[in-house]
Amino acid sequence: MKKTLIACLAAFAVSAPTVVLAFSSAPVQAHTTGIHDNCTNFNNKYPHGVGRRGAVDRGGNVTNFKRSNRIYNRAERHNGDLDRDNDKIACEKA
Ligand SMILES: [Ca+2]
Numbered sequence: 246m247k248k249t250l251i252a253c254l255a256a257f258a259v260s261a262p263t264v265v266l267a268f269s270s271a272p273v274q275a276h277t278t279g280i281h282d283n284c285t286n287f288n289n290k291y292p293h294g295v296g297r298r299g300a301v302d303r304g305g306n307v308t309n310f311k312r313s314n315r316i317y318n319r320a321e322r323h324n325g326d327l328d329r330d331n332d333k334i335a336c337e338k339a
Pocket residue numbers: 327328329330331332333334335336337
């Protein structure tokens with residue numbers, strides 16, 4: 246019985262570092278394909294951006310953006326950089 250226990254402990258001692266290495270060597274993958282990561286991704290779904298109802302483009306050029314308070318608020322919660330000029334339209338693009 247004692248020999249079996251020692252054998253088990255020895256086997257574990259040999260395999261444990263391998264298991265730890267197997268988990269620790271897995272590459273850390275960045276989340277890079279989210280719709281809110283940048284305007285390129287956002288404009289793939291909303292080509293002219295999304296603004297709050299009643300918002301007016303600061304540059305005055307874009308009037309055909311999607312109007313949705315819900316979508317705009319969600320985008321701003323995830324990434325405030327999507328509306329850098331703060332005109333309440335995220336990723337406006339003519
Ligand atoms: Ca804007």
